[in-house]
Amino acid sequence: MVRDKNKIWTEEHDRQLLEMRAAGRSSVSIGNALKRSVKAVNGRLSMLRARARKNHTWYVTTEIPWKGTTGRGRRSRTTVTFDTEMKAKDFARENFDAGLVVTAGTIIPHSPRRAMASGSIPSWLEEGREQDNGVPHSGSKP
Numbered sequence: 001m002v003r004d005k006n007k008i009w010t011e012e013h014d015r016q017l018l019e020m021r022a023a024g025r026s027s028v029s030i031g032n033a034l035k036r037s038v039k040a041v042n043g044r045l046s047m048l049r050a051r052a053r054k055n056h057t058w059y060v061t062t063e064i065p066w067k068g069t070t071g072r073g074r075r076s077r078t079t080v081t082f083d084t085e086m087k088a089k090d091f092a093r094e095n096f097d098a099g100l101v102v103t104a105g106t107i108i109p110h111s112p113r114r115a116m117a118s119g120s121i122p123s124w125l126e127e128g129r130e131q132d133n134g135v136p137h138s139g140s141k142p
Contacts, residue, residue, distance in 0.1 A: 017044060027041045063101040064100060096125065101118050103115075104124065
């Protein structure tokens, strides 16, 4: 198959690329469909993922507690990033309610910088609920 090395990626190509990847197609299959090399497909996917993460300002890290299901004293840790505090809180609340150790905060260089240790997570989660109910949280002035 002849590939044009100077072919520009358009929004339509990006859309097709992401749809094919979401459908589980391999880089080889996508490359054949778009008449691109595997290297070009993987590079574009990497760039699109990085662009999507660039707008993320919040992170939530979850861990299985020491006496969790891993059995050998090892912790399993996962960090997920979010573009809004609300989405981060929803994810944190779900995992906190499931019994996982949760920490959260803003990603540097976001300002103002916030970091919530696992002991502070319950009060951070309540901030959103109180504001949603129109009740000021404890840090608010009347």
